[in-house]
Amino acid sequence: MKQRDTFSIQRLALVGMMAAMVFALTYVGIDIPTGLGKTKIHFGNVMCLLSALLLGPVGGGLAAGVGSALFDLMDPMWAPECWITFINKFVMAFVAGGIMHKAGFLAPQVRVWVAALCGSLSYSILYLGKNVLESLYVKGFTWQVTQVEVLATKAPVTLFNGVVAVICAALLYTALTPALRKANVLHA
Template identity: 40%
Template structure:
């Protein structure tokens, strides 16, 4: 029985940094901003890359990749910067759930049915947290009812559900191709054998 504890390797750090960079680029450059009552929201590719990071790297590495990449994006936008810490928590939970499910009991993100469940749970858990916070925010600002609060954030809700759905599709399409490509590199072999 192997009782050695595995620490965080240089390969883990590099994998997290690379996927965080991909998340940031996808969020920053591949988005459509939509004006809303409370500022703006976006339809973006970033959520799909967050799910992809989780499917490729697993729970904690995918969670850190998603959280760091999205938080960096928020910190560069004055509208989002004040909520960057909330973004970190939401995306960490989203990708953490997805990666944990996909890699549970040695599945290593290789089971398509499990990846589908993981991607859906991750993407829609983020949407639930995001939409819930927007509705609560409207209630705190004085919305006279939950219905009015929901109506006030309809654009946010629509964008979040589009991001979740597109994110699941993008991640599930890309993960087998990228996984195979990574496994054929020395870097990928170190990343997967260490996890």
């Protein structure tokens, strides 16, 4: 995309639309109650990664961060951490979008999968790291309780969400890109 098109009305509308998709698809999932809180299998990360692949690091990061933070604001349990969610999801999409739009040495199909995988891994590391620190230093749990809370409960769900997000986002990107280019919505 040309530099002058970076902040166009069309681009802002696309960021807003993708943020709305992130928000809506985060509702589509299954809550998993645990003895120490809850976790969730959801499809919001699919849209976070798709936003990054389509809109690049900044546009995708804003869509992923805003949509996810708004979702957190709707639940009193997660609302206080909406700013952390914004940062984590922004980084997820920023990494994926950066690789997608800057790693031209990779074949296009390989680049899609590598970008989605790296974005998903970056989010998983940030999310699980935040939960370990919170468990140890905010909740005051021992390392043994933290292992159960984070590593046994949240890690499998986070990794499952990540795998589903990578597969679905890469397939959706591959399916949607030709039509979006033909409609002159996606450039390059």
